[in-house]
Amino acid sequence: MKKLLIVLAFAGISFTAAAQENEPVQKYSVSTNSFWSNWFIQAGGEWQAWYSNQEHGNGLARSPFKKFRSNPGVAVAVGKWFTPGLGLRTKLQGFWGKTVVDEKYSGDNKFWTLDEHILFNVSNMLLGYNPKRVWNVIPFLGGGIGRSMTYNFYAMNLSAGILNTFRVSDRVAVNLELGWNRYEEDMDGASFSKTNRRGWEMKDNLLYAEVGLTLNLGKTGWNKTPDVDAIKALSQAQIDALNAQLNDANAENARLRDMLANQKPAETKTVKEFITTPVSVFFNLNKTNIASKKDLVNVQALAKYAKENGSSINVTGYADSATGKSDYNQRLSEKRAETVANELVNMGVNRDKITTAGKGGVNELSPISFNRRATVQIAE
Template sequence: MKKLMFALAVASLSSGVYAQQGSSSSSSPVIVEESAEVMEVPTDKYKVETNRFFDNWFLSFGGGAQVLFDDYGNDLDFKKRISPTFNVAIGKWFTPGLGLRLQLSGIQAKSAARSDNAPYIRGGEQDGGFYKQKFNYLNLHGDILFNVSGMIAGYNPDRVYDFIPYTGFGYNRLLDKPHTRALAVNFGIINRFRITDAWDINLELSGMVTEDRFDGKVQGKAADMTIGASLGFAYNFTQRGFKHVPDVNAIMALSASQMDAINAALAEQIAQNQKLKKQLANQQPVEVVNEKVIVKEVPAAPQSIFFEIGSSVLPPKSEVNLQTIAQMMKDNPNMTLSLTGYADSDTGSAAWNKQLSENRANAVADALVKLGVNKNRLAVVGKGGVETLTPPSFNRRVIIEAQ
């Protein structure tokens, strides 16, 4: 009788719940509809799904101005040292907070020299006894991008502004003869403003520290440096954004509250049964001839235990569900359970996911055995990686089903 009531309660609860993902964006929230009420499945704003290799690539380009600070640059009026600059880059965001890019920048630099034998001289001697220098160059550098906004406030696909410092290493080559070459350290800040899903505006403040020979003059100074600013655009290819990971602990807490509600309903039914038994005991017995009562056992609706990505460790919140299932097994000594483990096919190899799914199923089996269930009554199997449910994190589970 307990098994029958448990099955009906769980089945009625399970049949009214389904999950779906918004179709307009990969970052749309997962929605659950229950009894005509809509609620959002809790997610962890600091955790996202691992993206695919071709997701979150971008191409950026911009132009602006810069100033060179070197040995004798101060001899030249500051306004006359301002020179044009450009940049073009390709990169990828691996997480909402961490990305890489390869950028080509440069174009022109202006300075001063105190000898007409210095390279890159333009014109004759100026008032003050110095000579103007102007040369063209290219700087190729790789940078690590840190989206501080995402790191501090969590991933938000609709955020309009992102604060993105970066640092990296590069290589300079002058296009004028002599073709000086120099190593460089690059740094700066990208102020990114989202316009659409595909386009951003970038206001970039950039700096470069390079070897003293960069300007063709080696005067004992530690290094030369450029400081610049540029305005440009970034185009985001194909799939942009990340998928939030559902908060497993919150989901398990929700599941625990549902189990509490089921247990309360069962307790109420038991009390009602006791009341009916007392009423029947006070009535005259009625003889029933040739009447058969057939009770068909209804297996309990499948239960799911969810796991973190790449893990086979049982979440703490799963203990409530497992205790209830263990008690049901004790109350129904002829019942057996199948424990079917799964992993999501979006992460890991097929062999890894197969082993992970088996480990998850065995973890549930071990927990039930510790709660007093005979291991011979448990059928354990791992199905490997699947993509049955959306989002992929819902596939990281073990399904418990009565046989």
């Protein structure tokens, strides 16, 4: 029983240390990957200590490093993660064991064990999925079958332990594993007596420590689930921008119809009134890039007039007051004005002829989303 307590103590230390990692938490939903994603293989060397059922009551030393009970071993495994916190692996380990009766008698026992393990990545479960986390703590439970090749015996077994992986890159990790295999009593080939035996002392037990490498295969990591609400908000912002453009176009058409109905002889004055009317360029929510390049058609006409007449241009940026804090909206409106000014420069307008200003968040237009814009106007 002392050996079991030692294993549990190691597990507790590993879990506590991992919980104290000072790293950013990334808790978000992930999408299910294909069957061929997130596979891995492992290989490592082990130090194995055998505690046979025959030694109970013999007063043997409990150290796992005693020569009569310890031998090196090897292990290979292949597995797959189905979620960031849950996986399966198939593990083969052996191959040099011990038959331990007492300190004066122990023999070699060549064996192999094939187990299926359920893996629980508690680091991802409790701290949130983080593909760059250096240390992951992964308890496991499972069972399988073992065979003593020396004595030609087969035995069922249960297994438990804790796997620690230390990230080297997206493909490679160093792993340190502590585990316990509990076999039926005939695994080591020695006879069994039921006299005064309880629990694990009625069975053959293998404690092991393993150091090895993990190699991730194929696609690794998990894709973040799309934020449906954000996508809907973006689509709505684009619809609002189109509605704003349509309303502006309707207003401009109405104004032009009114001008035609009351046309004055001075055509040049009419043209000037048309050119000096503010032109709106719209933006999506929280964006500084122009929502539609079609908005620049009227801006080009205005830029042409300014170049031909040496006129100055005023560009004023706005944000809607319904979203964002005032200082953020101020910066956003200034950046939107600068974006349009850069477009005017690309059209051949001298930068010295352009004045920019930001008005921050406003609610001059209805609906409120129409205020995500910049206006361009010939200076009086």
